[in-house]
Amino acid sequence: MSEAQAQMSEDDADLAAAAGGASIRTAVVTTGGDYSSPYPDQVLENVLENVLIFLTSRRDRNAVSLVCKSWYRAEALTRSEIYIGNCYSVSPRRAAERFRRVRSVVLKGKPRFADFSLMPPDWGAHFAPWVIEMAEAYRGLEKLYLKRMNVTDDDLAVMARSFGNFRELVLVCCEGFGTAGLAVVASKCRQLRVFDLIEAEVSDDDEVDWLSCFPESGTCLESLIFDCVEFPINFDALENLVARSRSLKKLRVNRFVNLEQLHRLMILAPQLTDLGTGSFSPQDHPIDQEPDLVSAFTACRSLVSLSGFRETVPDYLPAVYPVCANITSLNFSYANITADELKPVIRNCHKLQIFWVLDSVRDEGLQAVAATCKDLRELRVFPIDATEDNVGPVSDVGLQAISEGCKKLESILYFCQQMTNAAVISMSNNCPDLVVFRLCIIGRYRPDHSTGEPMDEGFGAIVKNCKKLTRLAVSGLLTDKAFSYIGQYGKLVRTLSFAFAGDSDLGLKYVLEGCSKLEKLEIRDCPFGDSALRSGLHHYHNMRFLWMSTCRVTRQGCREIAQQIPRVIVEVFRWNQILEEGEKSDLVDTLYLYRSLEGPRADAPKFVNIL
Amino acid sequence: MERYPVRDINSNKRSHETGHVSQDKSLELKLAPPGENKPLISLHYISHKSHSNDKNKNLMSSGTKRDFLDTIIGEKGRERNWLTGSGDQGYQSGVNLGAPNSSKRMDVRPIVGWPPVRSSRRNLLSSSNSSKLETDSSKNGGKKGEKPEITEDSLFVKIKMDGVPIGRKVDLKSYSDYDNLSSAVDELFRGLLAAQGEISSSEKEKMEKTKTITGLLDGRGDYTLVYEDSEGDRMLVGDVPWQMFISSAKRLRVLKEISSSYLRKI
Numbered sequence: 001m002s003e004a005q006a007q008m009s010e011d012d013a014d015l016a017a018a019a020g021g022a023s024i025r026t027a028v029v030t031t032g033g034d035y036s037s038p039y040p041d042q043v044l045e046n047v048l049e050n051v052l053i054f055l056t057s058r059r060d061r062n063a064v065s066l067v068c069k070s071w072y073r074a075e076a077l078t079r080s081e082i083y084i085g086n087c088y089s090v091s092p093r094r095a096a097e098r099f100r101r102v103r104s105v106v107l108k109g110k111p112r113f114a115d116f117s118l119m120p121p122d123w124g125a126h127f128a129p130w131v132i133e134m135a136e137a138y139r140g141l142e143k144l145y146l147k148r149m150n151v152t153d154d155d156l157a158v159m160a161r162s163f164g165n166f167r168e169l170v171l172v173c174c175e176g177f178g179t180a181g182l183a184v185v186a187s188k189c190r191q192l193r194v195f196d197l198i199e200a201e202v203s204d205d206d207e208v209d210w211l212s213c214f215p216e217s218g219t220c221l222e223s224l225i226f227d228c229v230e231f232p233i234n235f236d237a238l239e240n241l242v243a244r245s246r247s248l249k250k251l252r253v254n255r256f257v258n259l260e261q262l263h264r265l266m267i268l269a270p271q272l273t274d275l276g277t278g279s280f281s282p283q284d285h286p287i288d289q290e291p292d293l294v295s296a297f298t299a300c301r302s303l304v305s306l307s308g309f310r311e312t313v314p315d316y317l318p319a320v321y322p323v324c325a326n327i328t329s330l331n332f333s334y335a336n337i338t339a340d341e342l343k344p345v346i347r348n349c350h351k352l353q354i355f356w357v358l359d360s361v362r363d364e365g366l367q368a369v370a371a372t373c374k375d376l377r378e379l380r381v382f383p384i385d386a387t388e389d390n391v392g393p394v395s396d397v398g399l400q401a402i403s404e405g406c407k408k409l410e411s412i413l414y415f416c417q418q419m420t421n422a423a424v425i426s427m428s429n430n431c432p433d434l435v436v437f438r439l440c441i442i443g444r445y446r447p448d449h450s451t452g453e454p455m456d457e458g459f460g461a462i463v464k465n466c467k468k469l470t471r472l473a474v475s476g477l478l479t480d481k482a483f484s485y486i487g488q489y490g491k492l493v494r495t496l497s498f499a500f501a502g503d504s505d506l507g508l509k510y511v512l513e514g515c516s517k518l519e520k521l522e523i524r525d526c527p528f529g530d531s532a533l534r535s536g537l538h539h540y541h542n543m544r545f546l547w548m549s550t551c552r553v554t555r556q557g558c559r560e561i562a563q564q565i566p567r568v569i570v571e572v573f574r575w576n577q578i579l580e581e582g583e584k585s586d587l588v589d590t591l592y593l594y595r596s597l598e599g600p601r602a603d604a605p606k607f608v609n610i611l
Numbered sequence: 612m613e614r615y616p617v618r619d620i621n622s623n624k625r626s627h628e629t630g631h632v633s634q635d636k637s638l639e640l641k642l643a644p645p646g647e648n649k650p651l652i653s654l655h656y657i658s659h660k661s662h663s664n665d666k667n668k669n670l671m672s673s674g675t676k677r678d679f680l681d682t683i684i685g686e687k688g689r690e691r692n693w694l695t696g697s698g699d700q701g702y703q704s705g706v707n708l709g710a711p712n713s714s715k716r717m718d719v720r721p722i723v724g725w726p727p728v729r730s731s732r733r734n735l736l737s738s739s740n741s742s743k744l745e746t747d748s749s750k751n752g753g754k755k756g757e758k759p760e761i762t763e764d765s766l767f768v769k770i771k772m773d774g775v776p777i778g779r780k781v782d783l784k785s786y787s788d789y790d791n792l793s794s795a796v797d798e799l800f801r802g803l804l805a806a807q808g809e810i811s812s813s814e815k816e817k818m819e820k821t822k823t824i825t826g827l828l829d830g831r832g833d834y835t836l837v838y839e840d841s842e843g844d845r846m847l848v849g850d851v852p853w854q855m856f857i858s859s860a861k862r863l864r865v866l867k868e869i870s871s872s873y874l875r876k877i
Contacts, residue, residue, distance in 0.1 A: 113724065113727075115727075115729050116723070116724030116725070116727045116728075116729070117723050117724050117730075118723065118724045153776075153777040153778075154777060157776070157777055180776050180777045180778060181777065183776060184776050184777070199729065199731060205769060205778070206769075206771070206777075206778055208776070228731065333732070334732075334735065336735060336736070358735065382728065382732055383726065383728065384735050384736055385736055386726050386728050386732075386733055415726060415728070440726055440727065442725075442726045444722075444725070499725070499727070500725075524724070525722075
């Protein structure tokens with residue numbers, strides 16, 4: 001026991017102390033002769049608790065908790081991070097009662113389609129009830145990761161006040177807060193190491209200079225990310241902050257930091273491993289001579305991740321050459337650059353594993369990527385012009401090239417205007433490690449542009465050949481056949497995304513009956529109706545959620561589902577309240593269905609009907 | 612009800628010439644009660660697509676599209692269904708041409724949320740090489756701009772109090788006069804002031820103990836209520852008739868001290 005304790009890292013020492021406290025119980029020994037003595041159980045529990053400390057995977061822990069009551073208890077006591085994939089699946093009180101010694105919380109709210117304006121803004125996912133519960137139950141909370149939650153300034157204030165040892169705050173795709181909330185966190189959370197705002201919507205109503213609010217004497221900051229903030233910041237305060245944050249490793253500034261300012265920051269922090277470059281363009285009227293960016297980049301010997309480039313002036317791109325050979329992650333997805341501007345950079349990036357780029361680089365740019373980045377694991381190609389068109393700058397040619405050059409590819413998100421089955425099949429054969437395949441042909445109902453056929457065979461090949469696939473998003477002209485392939489071969493698939501696809505209810509039936517591991521299903525504008533909905537009755541309690549918008553499900557159909565499965569909440573709602581007079585359509589606009597241990601939520605706005 | 616020009620899908624030349632424009636136009640059209648014009652506009656939207664290099668392939672390979680078109684023209688009775696099914700609800704519905712039995716909803720407006728690209732990634736064409744250091748003009752300006760949120764029944768304005776880091780919003784229309792407003796402000800901030808820097812949950816007790824915030828309007832109390840009017844000037848609350856105040860107040864502020872220098876600041 002003591003050996004195990006000695007081997008534990010500092011972080012676990014606290015937990016060991018907590019578990020060690022339980023061993024005091026063994027001192028309570030009942031008198032001999034009592035065969036139902038709790039003594040042996042307690043020994044087992046203590047042993048178990050000390051072993052379980054090493055178990056971090058939540059899925060494994062879930063399995064452990066099902067063995068028996070004793071294991072359930074032991075697991076609950078030793079779980080230090082709780083992951084709640086849907087904030088409405090369980091109430092804060094219930095979570096806090098089961099898991100009492102939590103240091104880290106991951107909480108997710110709205111479903112992904114909310115990012116694309118498919119959900120009304122005041123639908124819910126409020127952080128408030130959670131922070132109020134945690135303020136009492138989890139005084140020792142250190143880390144908070146929130147995704148797609150509505151977080152107010154008040155919530156941040158409660159958080160800052162309540163958790164004395166708070167260390168990490170990561171807000172992804174959250175909204176509802178502003179500079180005032182950020183200021184409270186900066187000033188009150190003295191142990192803060194991570195302060196990350198990722199794709200969050202921050203309001204500037206209060207115009208508080210939050211960067212000035214960090215502790216004067218020095219901070220423990222290791223990561224400061226605010227590249228999504230869409231208003232100017234106080235640069236002097238930022239510079240001062242970087243100067244007094246000697247542990248800073250990750251810094252991603254927003255587009256209101258120009259090249260000259262970036263240079264000043266880099267000089268102060270050559271130890272950075274992750275840099276977000278802000279606008280990457282010079283100020284309007286440069287006074288001094290151009291800053292020596294090349295030296296600044298050369299000095300950053302530890303840099304492995306580069307992003308930003310929000311308003312890139314390509315002339316300055318060569319400044320990054322010194323770090324290309326070392327970087328494993330490069331995000332050019334805001335940089336409107338051509339193939340010729342990309343090539344000199346990318347041809348040095350031999351170690352690149354993650355690459356995000358705009359399709360302005362064209363198929364030619366992707367070919368250059370394929371030629372150099374043999375270790376590429378994740379590729380995302382975003383459209384610079386998101387309108388439907390017949391031809392686009394990237395196509396099956398680029399995809400084919402990537403499939404041939406980047407055989408270790410695990411995750412791809414690819415926007416294009418046209419595609420062929422051949423290229424997709426080729427990728428399925430060349431990249432067997434694919435875990436995530438998301439192809440978005442922007443033109444809806446587009447067939448294979450060389451054969452005129454639906455894209456069924458391409459996606460079929462992906463599910464058939466990529467044995468590790470867990471996430472799939474489809475597009476283009478697709479018949480029910482594509483869905484039959486998915487149902488037949490997609491046995492490990494957990495997340496599916498369908499839009500403008502399929503012929504009939506059969507399509508959805510194939511999927512609901514075939515994909516036994518399905519957890520998240522998001523559908524829009526597909527001709528699936530009540531009959532298809534019914535075919536998933538056996539499975540909905542195993543899923544995190546089902547989203548169907550602008551399909552053919554009726555209110556009655558949804559009601560039936562709600563009545564037949566307990567512990568599943570069925571929400572239906574419309575975007576716009578105004579119904580045309582005399583409208584008799586029973587078709588439901590949006591259906592959002594999720595499993596939950598609680599009853600219907602109390603905070604649903606008026607336009608949401610819970611059946 | 613809007614009238615829009617009828618386009619003849621068989622007139623290749625005309626459609627071809629006005630290809631782009633007509634697509635834009637068809638995207639701009641508002642839905643009107645069913646009329647014989649409607650189907651033709653929708654058809655034109657489709658036929659624009661067909662005027663690409665793959666025109667023949669498109670029409671031949673998606674025979675179902677053809678059936679669908681026939682169905683649209685043929686079944687006038689059903690038009691109301693797909694028109695009203697989604698029309699006035701906003702942009703959610705999509706053009707579903709896949710199968711004859713599919714949803715008859717059609718909307719020639721741009722499809723909401725398609726392609727699935729987050730708003731921060733849109734408009735990159737225009738903004739990428741434009742002015743780099745925009746300030747106010749670049750604000751999201753979305754839901755929570757500096758302007759008060761006005762609906763028929765409410766007028767929410769921001770109110771901030773010295774010493775309380777986080778502002779609040781009050782609905783001016785829910786108060787009938789200045790006294791109402793003053794006591795509401797008192798209630799709103801009393802608890803917050805008491806809770807400043809406190810971790811314990813004995814806030815209720817504190818609220819009762821704290822004295823009320825009085826004298827907001829007459830300069831006698833510790834705090835004074837001021838507002839920013841439509842011209843950006845800072846004014847003392849209570850000088851003008853209530854209705855005039857409501858119509859011109861943009862934001863409110865509760866100041867700890869009152870001095871003449873705070874007034875008339877722009």
